Amino acid sequence: MLSVALFVTCVVDQITPEVGVAAVRLLEAAGATVEFPSAQTCCGQPACNAGEPEAATRLARHFLDVFEPYEVVVAPSGSCVAMVHHWYERLLTGRDAERARALAARTYELTSYLADVLGTVELGSRLDASVTVHDACHGLRNLGVRDAPRRLLAAAGATIIELEEPETCCGFGGTFSVEHGEIAAPLADDKLAHAAATGVRWLVSGDVACLLHLEGRRRRTGIGPEPVHVAQLLAAGLAAGRA
Amino acid sequence: MSHRVVTAGDTLAERAASAVADPDLQHALRNLDRRLFTSRDVAEDFPELKDRAAAIRRETLADLPGWLDRAETTLAGLGVHVHRAASPEDARRIIIEIARNEGLTRAVKSKSMATEEIDLADALEDAGIEAVETDLGEYIVQVAGERPSHMIVPAIHKTLAQVADVLQTRADDELPVEHEAITAWARGHLRARFLEADLGVTGANFVAADTGTIVLVTNEGNGDLCTIVPRVQVAVVPVEKVIARFADLATLLPLLTMSATGQRISNYVTMINGPRREGEIDGPEILHVVLLDHGRLRLIGTAYEDMLACIRCGACLNVCPVFRRISGHAYDAVYSGPMGKVLTPLLSLDGTEGRDLPEASTLCGACTEACPVEIPLADLLVRLRADLRRPGPVDPLPSPPARAEPGHRRRPGEGFESPGLHLPLASRPAPRSNRRTAFTVWASLWSSPGGYAASARLTRLAARALRGRDQGWTRRSGGRVPALRAWTETRDAPLPAPQSFRARWETRVRGDAQW
Amino acid sequence: MVSQSVIDAFLVAAAENGMTVHGPFAPAEAARVVAERAVALAGRRRIAMPVTDPLIERLGLRDEVAWAGGELLAANDVDWRAEIGQAGAGVTGARAGIAATGTLLLPCGPGRPRGTHIIPPAHVCAVRADDLVATIEDAVRLQSSDRHPSNMSWVSGPSRTADLEMRQTIGVHGPKTVDVIVIS
Numbered sequence: 001m002l003s004v005a006l007f008v009t010c011v012v013d014q015i016t017p018e019v020g021v022a023a024v025r026l027l028e029a030a031g032a033t034v035e036f037p038s039a040q041t042c043c044g045q046p047a048c049n050a051g052e053p054e055a056a057t058r059l060a061r062h063f064l065d066v067f068e069p070y071e072v073v074v075a076p077s078g079s080c081v082a083m084v085h086h087w088y089e090r091l092l093t094g095r096d097a098e099r100a101r102a103l104a105a106r107t108y109e110l111t112s113y114l115a116d117v118l119g120t121v122e123l124g125s126r127l128d129a130s131v132t133v134h135d136a137c138h139g140l141r142n143l144g145v146r147d148a149p150r151r152l153l154a155a156a157g158a159t160i161i162e163l164e165e166p167e168t169c170c171g172f173g174g175t176f177s178v179e180h181g182e183i184a185a186p187l188a189d190d191k192l193a194h195a196a197a198t199g200v201r202w203l204v205s206g207d208v209a210c211l212l213h214l215e216g217r218r219r220r221t222g223i224g225p226e227p228v229h230v231a232q233l234l235a236a237g238l239a240a241g242r243a
Numbered sequence: 244m245s246h247r248v249v250t251a252g253d254t255l256a257e258r259a260a261s262a263v264a265d266p267d268l269q270h271a272l273r274n275l276d277r278r279l280f281t282s283r284d285v286a287e288d289f290p291e292l293k294d295r296a297a298a299i300r301r302e303t304l305a306d307l308p309g310w311l312d313r314a315e316t317t318l319a320g321l322g323v324h325v326h327r328a329a330s331p332e333d334a335r336r337i338i339i340e341i342a343r344n345e346g347l348t349r350a351v352k353s354k355s356m357a358t359e360e361i362d363l364a365d366a367l368e369d370a371g372i373e374a375v376e377t378d379l380g381e382y383i384v385q386v387a388g389e390r391p392s393h394m395i396v397p398a399i400h401k402t403l404a405q406v407a408d409v410l411q412t413r414a415d416d417e418l419p420v421e422h423e424a425i426t427a428w429a430r431g432h433l434r435a436r437f438l439e440a441d442l443g444v445t446g447a448n449f450v451a452a453d454t455g456t457i458v459l460v461t462n463e464g465n466g467d468l469c470t471i472v473p474r475v476q477v478a479v480v481p482v483e484k485v486i487a488r489f490a491d492l493a494t495l496l497p498l499l500t501m502s503a504t505g506q507r508i509s510n511y512v513t514m515i516n517g518p519r520r521e522g523e524i525d526g527p528e529i530l531h532v533v534l535l536d537h538g539r540l541r542l543i544g545t546a547y548e549d550m551l552a553c554i555r556c557g558a559c560l561n562v563c564p565v566f567r568r569i570s571g572h573a574y575d576a577v578y579s580g581p582m583g584k585v586l587t588p589l590l591s592l593d594g595t596e597g598r599d600l601p602e603a604s605t606l607c608g609a610c611t612e613a614c615p616v617e618i619p620l621a622d623l624l625v626r627l628r629a630d631l632r633r634p635g636p637v638d639p640l641p642s643p644p645a646r647a648e649p650g651h652r653r654r655p656g657e658g659f660e661s662p663g664l665h666l667p668l669a670s671r672p673a674p675r676s677n678r679r680t681a682f683t684v685w686a687s688l689w690s691s692p693g694g695y696a697a698s699a700r701l702t703r704l705a706a707r708a709l710r711g712r713d714q715g716w717t718r719r720s721g722g723r724v725p726a727l728r729a730w731t732e733t734r735d736a737p738l739p740a741p742q743s744f745r746a747r748w749e750t751r752v753r754g755d756a757q758w
Numbered sequence: 759m760v761s762q763s764v765i766d767a768f769l770v771a772a773a774e775n776g777m778t779v780h781g782p783f784a785p786a787e788a789a790r791v792v793a794e795r796a797v798a799l800a801g802r803r804r805i806a807m808p809v810t811d812p813l814i815e816r817l818g819l820r821d822e823v824a825w826a827g828g829e830l831l832a833a834n835d836v837d838w839r840a841e842i843g844q845a846g847a848g849v850t851g852a853r854a855g856i857a858a859t860g861t862l863l864l865p866c867g868p869g870r871p872r873g874t875h876i877i878p879p880a881h882v883c884a885v886r887a888d889d890l891v892a893t894i895e896d897a898v899r900l901q902s903s904d905r906h907p908s909n910m911s912w913v914s915g916p917s918r919t920a921d922l923e924m925r926q927t928i929g930v931h932g933p934k935t936v937d938v939i940v941i942s
Contacts, residue, residue: 008744008745010689010695012744013699013743013744013745014699014702014739014740014743014744015737015738015739015740016737016740017740017742017743017744017746017747018740020744020747020748021744021747021758024758025758036745036748038692038745038748039692040692041689041690041692041695042689042695044686047682047685047686048625049606049625049628050628050678050682051601051625051627051628051629051630051631051632052629052678052679052682052683052686053629054673054682054683054686055682055683055685055686056686058686058687058690059686059689059690061690062689062690062691086622087625090622137605137606137607137608137609138608141607141608141609141611141612142608167609168564168607168609169564169605169607169609171564171605172605173604173605173606173607174605174606175602176602176603176604176605176606177605177730178726178729178730179256179602179603179729180255180256180259180565180602180603181729181730181732181733181734182256182259182260182263182733183259183263183565183568183569183603184605184733185733185734186263186568187564187565187568187605188734190564212737213734215735215737216716216730216734216735216736216737217733217734217735219716219718219734219735220733220734220735271923274923274924274925275924377931378921379919379921379922379930380919380921383921396920396921396924397921398921398922399924402923403922403923406922422922422923422925422927423927425922426919426922426927426928426929426930427929429930430929430930430931433931434843434931437931438843454902454906456906462917462918462919462920463917463918463919463930463931463932464876464917464930464931464932464933465931467872467875467876467911467932468876468877468931468932470872470909471871471872471873471876471877472873489898489901489902489906490898490899490902492894492898493893493894493895493898493899496894497859497894504920506914507858507859508856508859508861508894508912508914509914510775510913510914510915510916510917510918511876511911511912511913511914511917511932512861512911512912512914513909513910513911513912514901514906514909514910514911514912515908515909516906516907516908516909516910517908518908519908520867520868520908521868522867522868522869523866523867523868523871523908524833524838524839524871525839525866525871525872525873526866526871526872526908526909
């Protein structure tokens with residue numbers, strides 16, 4: 001039996017647990033057994049990107065300790081997985097760096113694990129919805145996640161209408177969105193306006209942080225379709241698929 | 244010096260806010276959006292060209308001091324006077340001395356970021372030498388008393404009407420707000436300057452060490468014109484512009500123009516091999532090359548060495564979501580956009596310039612992806628954020644031996660730790676600061692499940708006290724939490740969910756809930 | 759012998775760059791067209807021309823231009839430097855052309871001033887089909903096999919700028935027109 005350790009990420013754990021629930025349901029729909037290592041916390045990315053490598057390194061070591069026993073690690077976030085893939089081996093030294101490389105090789109972003117690794121795009125989800133996809137930056141550029149969410153959505157029957165510049169950043173950027181709200185907000189407005197121009201019901205992405213930034217802005221301006229995590233939308237279609 | 248910064252403000256955040264709120268600027272910047280292209284659309288062989296170029300650049304950089312010596316010898320053999328300038332001050336002094344010795348009074352300049360870096364036009368004017376920019380965009384910003392806002396399109400921040408207003412100060416007749424008419428006026432006006440100049444100032448896109456060829460790339464032809472009439476030419480050449488072989492141009496030239504403007508080749512490529520020769524009737528009689536270091540050579544053999552591979556194409560600016568919104572002036576630096584955010588603090592020998600620039604990035608990686616010579620710009624920004632926590636200039640550590648290819652010369656005292664591995668980011672302690680303390684506390688809490696759970700409980704409690712709560716969101720300021728306050732200026736902030744994922748997972752494991 | 763596909767590619771690329779392309783013509787016809795174009799473009803102003811350019815010599819272009827009614831400013835005239843700014847057209851012979859990019863290679867030398875192609879408002883250039891190369895790489899190799907002249911200009915169209923609102927505008931500093939005559 002296929003066993004997957006879910007790294008739910010700290011943001012999903014604390015702010016949008018429904019995305020984690022959705023990830024579990026999708027993995028189970030794909031035939032996997034999901035385990036949740038309860039000692040998990042955060043990948044350390046906030047510290048790394050803030051220029052605090054010592055703090056990031058502590059979190060990286062903790063992540064290694066927690067997830068090393070598992071054969072496959074899956075997270076509903078391209079950004080956190082990119083942290084493991086790209087930065088761990090640069091933060092850590094010696095044997096820890098080796099461990100990091102080995103663990104990164106079996107750590108996957110959720111949609112790409114389903115579509116590319118398992119090769120399962122048909123999960124039994126049925127969506128009668130129009131969507132547009134925002135390619136979250138780290139998943140896209142560090143991991144090459146571009147087609148996987150679209151293939152899963154298309155297989156579920158969603159109508160995908162591409163927005164202008166799907167690969168342009170939404171303006172979140174971690175500490176940037178706090179230190180430079182004056183730029184982060186107009187970038188969110190651009191993304192939301194491009195999404196609004198497609199006339200779809202949902203603005204789908206694979207990273208919760210981008211979605212919270214976009215929704216936070218949308219609640220002020222009222223412009224744009226509702227941001228939603230790809231896992232949540234696909235999982236919502238599972239019930240319709242069973243009916 | 245005395246550049247008027249159109250986008251006003253003391254901090255980067257203030258200048259960015261003013262740029263975003265400037266309707267003319269935002270209108271002008273749409274022109275950049277419309278012309279946005281990615282190099283991969285230009286030619287099928289671009290990826291191959293890019294790989295080759297990246298390798299060529301790294302190979303040269305590995306022994307840059309050696310290639311500099313070679314270039315100096317070759318140039319001297321062609322009759323070129325070669326100078327080495329450690330700093331912008333040195334470079335300015337050398338050039339003004341040349342002008343004084345030769346009795347030169349009228350200079351024409353072709354566009355060059357290196358001369359911007361050393362603030363040469365102002366220095367010449369201060370020394371009583373008229374210095375006219377001849378690239379149309381550079382001329383516009385010079386007349387306006389500004390800096391270029393984009394290294395390829397210096398006046399990208401101006402609408403046509405604003406350009407006409409600026410140039411009207413130099414025109415006798417009324418200038419129509421019309422592209423062709425303004426171009427025609429500039430042609431006539433600047434033509435006179437070309438024909439009467441006695442000093443031609445240029446940069447160099449490349450200098451080939453094996454042949455001594457100075458290469459200038461332009462579309463307007465002003466590179467040619469600046470090197471035809473004036474009796475003396477000075478080329479200001481940052482050290483990393485030196486390439487090993489003339490043959491490398493087959494790769495680097497098309498790569499530069501494709502990345503800069505989407506052209507397979509620019510309209511004019513000017514290749515200068517020394518001064519005018521016996522029997523020739525035009526071209527400079529005297530040719531000087533000023534090799535400018537300005538902190539660059541100390542980057543060789545460090546993690547920042549990659550930055551010296553930059554060919555100044557501007558591709559990273561064009562794709563940067565931040566640059567596309569605020570443009571160059573907001574950076575208050577000669578080099579803007581992603582490459583400017585990396586280069587400016589590295590070139591700051593006293594550590595005062597560009598310290599806040601690396602923060603102004605979403606780290607989206609579009610720059611890294613667009614860079615035709617594969618500079619990991621986003622990674623370097625992260626590294627700089629860490630290195631800039633220490634006061635003073637960036638003090639780059641030597642990079643690991645994994646990158647030391649054959650031919651790489653170790654400098655004396657260069658110590659390598661953890662053989663075969665990337666040098667860890669966290670190899671040197673940083674001084675205490677509030678942010679650092681916060682992250683240290685955070686890391687010690689979150690590297691244990693108990694600490695994580697405790698801090699999550701605390702956050703939930705604190706969130707309950709927030710005003711303006713609405714279905715998991717808050718609208719109001721974060722009170723004494725600066726990050727929350729900053730966020731909620733422009734966006735509602737999400738609150739912790741009533742029940743965390745792990746709590747829900749536990750209920751499922753206990754059999755209390757079905758998913 | 760240069761293949762027809764290289765010649766065709768050069769003609770297409772040069773035209774795409776905004777040059778006016780003529781030929782390929784036999785040498786006598788080519789000389790006539792160069793002279794005609796130069797005279798037409800220069801109007802009543804003088805036509806700047808090198809005196810040691812092998813191609814110009816071989817085509818007898820100075821005589822051809824004189825017959826066509828043009829007034830020459832030859833590179834050995836004592837008033838070249840004073841008059842080049844008033845010339846109406848510059849005529850050059852290219853060392854080579856690059857098919858992939860529609861580029862002309864213009865070396866300078868004694869009797870072959872660097873201002874000819876760039877100072878006058880019109881540029882007329884002759885290039886032999888046999889001197890066309892396929893790629894930039896070929897051109898770089900060709901140049902490496904020659905002795906490098908003190909100045910080599912690669913020209914790929916009329917002078918242009920995109921500095922005003924990123925719109926292409928022709929003729930900012932250099933010539934507004936470039937005519938290329940290919941000699942078979």
